[in-house]
Amino acid sequence: MEDAPALEAGGGTYYQILGVAPDAGADEIKVQYRKLALKLHPAAVSEAEDKNPQDPNATEKFQQLQEAYEVLSDPERRSAYDQNSDFIMKAFAESGDDQDFWVPSSRTFWCLLVEACISDDAKSVTQLATQLEDEIWAELAEGGVCGFTLLHFAAFAGKPKACQALIDLGVNVNSKTQPLCVTSSQQFCRPTPLDLTTFVPNKRAREQTQRVLQAADAAFGAVKMESLDQIWLGLIKHQLLLVKDEVKKYNSSVPPALRRVLRTEPRWRQIVKFPGEDAASMERKRLRKAFTVWRRKLTWVLVGDASMDRSSRLAVLAWNLTLFLLSWWLFGFNAFELLQAVLVSIVLMATTSLARGMDREKLWERLPSQDEVRAWMPPEELVESNLQKAWQRLEEATAQVEEGLLQAPAEWQKLRDMGLAAFCADAQARFHEWRASREQEAEEEPEEEEPAVNERRKKTASIANKIKGLKAERDAAAATAAAENGRTARAKGRRRAK
Structure with a gap:
């Protein structure tokens, strides 16, 4: 068996940490674990410096090795690990007829943006983002693979400059991924960018990244990352690392000249011709995407x-x-x-x-509460005053209507005798005369209005008192009838006893 590859601080996928293939058997995994454990165990390092000379990350690497072996040596946990990470590879497969999102240009831009975020290259992030149309930028920024946005990768890598650049570009700081796992409390784990800062090994970088995100009102997700089982934490980390590896693999095939054109040339669509991105094929992709959304x-x-x-x-x-x-x-x-x-x-x-x-x-x-409703309502005195004024206006309107109805027969007879034109002229003259007399009365005798108002109020109060009296008499009659019925029932009961 070949020697195991040297591990990097920060680890990789569980298979990369152990240096075995994804289809490796249990015996191969066990042998490889023992070989790496002899090199990375802290006690072995302290006793024999020649096996691992002065490696400051030996403890962290051994913990990662232990975590990877615990998952891959258990058939059930390994099966869950493989099943939940396999869809990452499928989602990141080459663009085909059944995929609507990954067209060559958007895939290239997304991979370059992810690489810039992981490298903390805020300038490249801004340059690449400004090259895209608003619609495509919004689509790329909202999520590329499994809901992992660009901000998720920047936060996962602990890159505060890239996080700040993305926030300035309008990326949602509280965007969540697709459901990655289900916790013991049957809650879907959908981490936010702030949740993924848990994986940053460097304390200073983690704190700086958290400060940048929290300054933009970022919040933790519903499920606390600290309370998750180790297998789920490893799965989330594994998914991000898988996407990171695929991004690096794809970007290695992008020529430097094409990188420069996409980053600096506003007319890149006229210069670069991506295969399968003619007008007809793009329209078909948009149509399929619209059908998918509505479905x-x-x-x-x-x-x-x-x-x-x-x-x-x-x-x-x-x-x-x-x-x-x-x-x-x-x-x-x-x-x-x-x-x-x-x-x-x-x-x-x-x-x-x-x-x-x-x-x-x-x-x-x-x-609103009951007290708030009462506070919004007008005072009781004001309501009663408004009701009295409304009642007075109703009485005045009723009196005017009654007076008009009494005069209607005489006016109709006058109209028949005088004719329409003469009647209209006579009615207009009488109206002006009536109006002038009302104005003169208002100017000469304003003090007489108060007694009339008082008289109407007294009349209204007397009507209310009569209504109250009638109601009291009805209640008294009902109470007397109930008492008579009770006495009758008791008398019948005594007769039955005899």
Whole structure:
């Protein structure tokens, strides 16, 4: 067997740490672990300096070796490790007809941006980002593989300058990855960039990166990274390292001249011709992507998604089935009108699905309390005063309407006798005369208005008192009737006893 390769501080995938192939057997893994353990064990280093002379990272490398062996020597943990990391390789496969995201130009830009983030090259990050259209930049910045954004890689590598450059470019500091694993409490682990700073081995770089992210209001995810099992921490780290290795492998094939053109030349689309990026093929890719997006949305409306627990998804299915049956009932369960019923039910499902995105606890907290409602309402005295004024205006309007109805027959007779033109001229003259007399009365006798107002108030109060009296009499009569019924029932009971 060949000698094991020298390990770097920071490690790699579990297979790279042990120096074995992904399909290596259990015996090969055990032999390779023992060979590396003899070289890296701290006790062996202290006793024999010639085996590992003055390696300051010997302890860290031995811990990584121990962690890799614990996972790969256990068949179940190794199987989970392989299954959860295999989709990374599939997602990063060569662009084909069934992939909508990875076109050659976007793949090249994304790999170069990831490399610049890991190298803490803020200038290259900014130059490459400004070369792209806003739509493509937003797509690349939101996530490349499995939801790992550029900021995730910069935070994972502990590069504060790259993090600051990405924040200045408008990248979301709280973006989460796709579900990477499920914890013992059945929570999906979707780390934010701030969560991934846990993997930074250098304390100073980790603290600087965390300060940059927290200054932009970054927050930790729902699942604490410190509470995760070691296998899940290793899996997340393994996925990032896999993508990092694929990025380095891809970038090694990018010529330096092409790097320079993509970074500095605004007319790079006219100079560089990527294969398969003509107008027709790009339009087909956009169309397939749009269909994919709408298919996912329709699936979410109909049956929910993987982020929901089983009871929630069953509730969604039951509710949508109820809406479909109600929609079909509107059409009388007619088979010829089934298509219309389906369309109506889908519209109702899409409308009611908006309630799933609401946080019920926050919505309940925003509801005003009883004291707040009382504080917003006007005082009771003001309400009573407004009601009295409204009642007075209603009485005045009623009196005017009644007076108009009494005069209507005489006016109709006058209209028939005088004719329309003469009647209109006479009515206009009478209106001006009435208006002038009202204004004169208001100027000469303003003090007479107060007694009239007082008289109306007294009248209103007397009506209210009468209503209260009638209500009291009705309550007294009801109480007397109830007492009579009770005495009658007791008398009948005594007769039965005899």
